[in-house]
Amino acid sequence: MDKVPMTTGGFEGLKSELQTLKTNDRPAVIKAIAEAREHGDLSENAEYHAARDRQSFIEGRIAEIEDKISRADVIDVSKLSGKTVRFGATVTIADEETDEETTYQIVGEHEADIADGRLSVAAPIARALIGKSVGDSVEVVTPRGQKDYEIVKVKFK
DSSP, X not given: OOOEEEEHHHHHHHHHHHHHIIIIIHHHHHHHHHHHHTTSOGGGOHHHHHHHHHHHHHHHHHHHHHHHHHTEEEEOGGGOOSSBOOXXXXXXXXXXXTOOEEXXXXXXXXXXXXXXXXXXXXXXXXXXXXXXXXXXXXXXXXXXXXXXXXXXXXXXX
């Protein structure tokens, strides 16, 4: 069983989602199944089948979250420092062709949200950045071809 790296915020988010699933969503779907059963013939009862599908999803998600929590390797980013890129770092990179700067925080896979600037540690850009320092150039092979970036800033917050 491999450890799953995640930030403190990501860990707390998983615990919160698990709590919501167990205390709100699971009881609500159980109630919906009971109500749908009262309507009679289950073979043609769309409400019943929809509620059962929802229950299956909720139970699967609970199992998935419990697995991630049990394997969590929680890294408190606020206690890290330095100029070398590693998990949890917030990295500003500049495209060497256009000089366009982009900032990403390298986080666990389940925390990733590119629109919010959180990049999965498994992403090609993150893998290329890890271990490098400010001023280093990195080559990233993307589906659109090779891109070159320069690391402008590394911080931990």
